[in-house]
Amino acid sequence: MTEDFRYYPAHLAVGLALIVLQSTLLARLGGLNLLPVLIIHLATSRGFLTGEVLALCLGLLQDLYSGSWTGLHAGIYLGVYMSAALIHRRLNLTHPLHQLAVVFLALAANHLILNRAVGLLGPAGWDWLRIGLITAFSPVLFRLFGLVESCQVKLLHASAGERS
Amino acid sequence: MTLALLLLLLTLVILTLSVGRERRLTRVEKAVIYVLAPAQKVVMRAVDSVSGLVHRYFFLIDTAEENARLRAELSRLNQELVLYRESHLANRRLRRMLEFKEGQTLSLVAAEVIALDPSGWFKTILVDKGSQDGITAGMAVVNADGVIGRIIDVSYRHSKVLLLIDRSSAVDALIQRSRAKGILKGSPEGVCRLEFVIRNADVQEGDTVITSGLAGAFPKGLLLGRVGQVERAAGSDGLFQKIVVEPAVDFERLEEVLIALRPNPFLSEKSRD
Numbered sequence: 001m002t003e004d005f006r007y008y009p010a011h012l013a014v015g016l017a018l019i020v021l022q023s024t025l026l027a028r029l030g031g032l033n034l035l036p037v038l039i040i041h042l043a044t045s046r047g048f049l050t051g052e053v054l055a056l057c058l059g060l061l062q063d064l065y066s067g068s069w070t071g072l073h074a075g076i077y078l079g080v081y082m083s084a085a086l087i088h089r090r091l092n093l094t095h096p097l098h099q100l101a102v103v104f105l106a107l108a109a110n111h112l113i114l115n116r117a118v119g120l121l122g123p124a125g126w127d128w129l130r131i132g133l134i135t136a137f138s139p140v141l142f143r144l145f146g147l148v149e150s151c152q153v154k155l156l157h158a159s160a161g162e163r164s
Numbered sequence: 165m166t167l168a169l170l171l172l173l174l175t176l177v178i179l180t181l182s183v184g185r186e187r188r189l190t191r192v193e194k195a196v197i198y199v200l201a202p203a204q205k206v207v208m209r210a211v212d213s214v215s216g217l218v219h220r221y222f223f224l225i226d227t228a229e230e231n232a233r234l235r236a237e238l239s240r241l242n243q244e245l246v247l248y249r250e251s252h253l254a255n256r257r258l259r260r261m262l263e264f265k266e267g268q269t270l271s272l273v274a275a276e277v278i279a280l281d282p283s284g285w286f287k288t289i290l291v292d293k294g295s296q297d298g299i300t301a302g303m304a305v306v307n308a309d310g311v312i313g314r315i316i317d318v319s320y321r322h323s324k325v326l327l328l329i330d331r332s333s334a335v336d337a338l339i340q341r342s343r344a345k346g347i348l349k350g351s352p353e354g355v356c357r358l359e360f361v362i363r364n365a366d367v368q369e370g371d372t373v374i375t376s377g378l379a380g381a382f383p384k385g386l387l388l389g390r391v392g393q394v395e396r397a398a399g400s401d402g403l404f405q406k407i408v409v410e411p412a413v414d415f416e417r418l419e420e421v422l423i424a425l426r427p428n429p430f431l432s433e434k435s436r437d
Contacts, residue, residue: 016200019200019282020200020203020204020207020279021207022282022283022284023204023279023280023281023282023290024204024207024208024211024279024280025207025211026282026284027279027280027281027282027284028211028215028280028416030284031280031281031283031284031285032284033282033283033284033285052167052168052171053171056171056174056175059175061196062282062283064189064193064196064197065279065281065282065283065288065290066281066282066283066285066286066288067281067286067287067288067316067324067326067330067332068283068285068286069179069182069183070178070179070181070182071175071176071177071178071179071180071181071182072179073283074175074178074179075172075175075176075179078168078171078172078175079172082168082172114283114285130284
């Protein structure tokens with residue numbers, strides 16, 4: 001894995017777009033959180049350094065818009081990223097089924113940690129259907145994230161060509 | 165890997181510092197909200213327009229029946245309104261006689277909902293009014309149906325509202341009919357629970373729940389909801405009743421809200437800035 005910062009703008013833009021979608025359209029549809037899928041994509045495609053910082057930034061961004069404590073989502077996403085990246089280093093998670101399993105585990109871990117943290121304030125609800133939906137939809141999102149990356153690479157190549 | 169551990173440590177420090185403290189937005193956070201808000205506003209308006217269209221289409225089928233029912237309801241409510249006006253006039257006369265001061269009229273600011281909680285775990289909304297409009301943390305947020313929640317974060321042009329149904333929300337409330345007091349707390353099921361109401365207090369299904377005016381955050385007498393279910397423990401078990409309250413506000417269809425410009429007296433002057 002290469003520590004490549006070229007994809008930072010693309011991933012940040014995707015993260016911001018997801019935040020806008022999640023706080024508007026997806027919130028009306030029952031609150032679907034797609035950021036963990038982006039984190040898994042980063043973990044299985046990017047270098048350690050690049051993804052870690054992005055995972056932290058995206059988590060802090062989510063904390064800003066959520067009613068949660070600052071650092072809660074940041075910590076969870078960083079943990080999810082590190083775990084997924086370590087598993088990917090050992091098992092090479094390129095098969096779609098393996099990626100689905102990791103997405104499901106990440107979403108379940110995200111839920112369980114939030115449930116424990118928020119559960120301290122009262123009884124917590126649980127929605128497996130939401131997690132199932134996001135997991136099932138994740139291959140499409142992986143494709144979409146890959147597409148955005150390739151678009152940025154083309155743009156970078158084009159601008160490099162113009163300079164030379 | 166070292167960087168990962170350092171970042172994790174940094175996150176833990178941030179989390180430890182933020183838990184249990186009043187949240188203050190940093191300049192960077194305010195800037196992010198400022199930049200993203202227009203996009204959220206546009207998407208939210210589009211979503212509301214489409215959902216409104218779908219909603220209207222489906223409900224067009226039942227319009228005639230609904231219309232007849234609403235006319236009957238209106239007629240009944242008009243009769244009730246006459247009775248309430250009479251009661252209100254009697255109440256005012258008695259108040260004057262007892263030299264009670266009339267409650268202050270609330271000064272309200274209208275705001276538009278531009279975003280909802282992106283995680284799906286917390287019940288918060290973002291509105292397009294902030295400190296430049298005189299909004300401060302702790303102010304009550306209402307609409308024509310009743311109480312929506314209170315302001316928890318304020319930036320220059322936007323504010324975050326903690327909804328009544330969020331599990332960390334707690335409002336001092338009372339039953340309008342019997343004046344039984346309790347604390348109205350949110351729950352993940354989208355309803356509220358009236359807690360700490362003693363076992364022998366008079367509470368019945370359908371009772372109206374209003375704000376008590378205690379604790380300062382909400383003015384007295386604002387509608388919170390209606391009692392949906394009352395459960396008393398058998399025998400001598402349990403000091404308190406289990407009361408489920410259905411909120412008066414439909415939180416799924418919030419588009420515009422009103423913010424009551426009355427500062428929370430329990431917030432310090434510094435935190436209001």
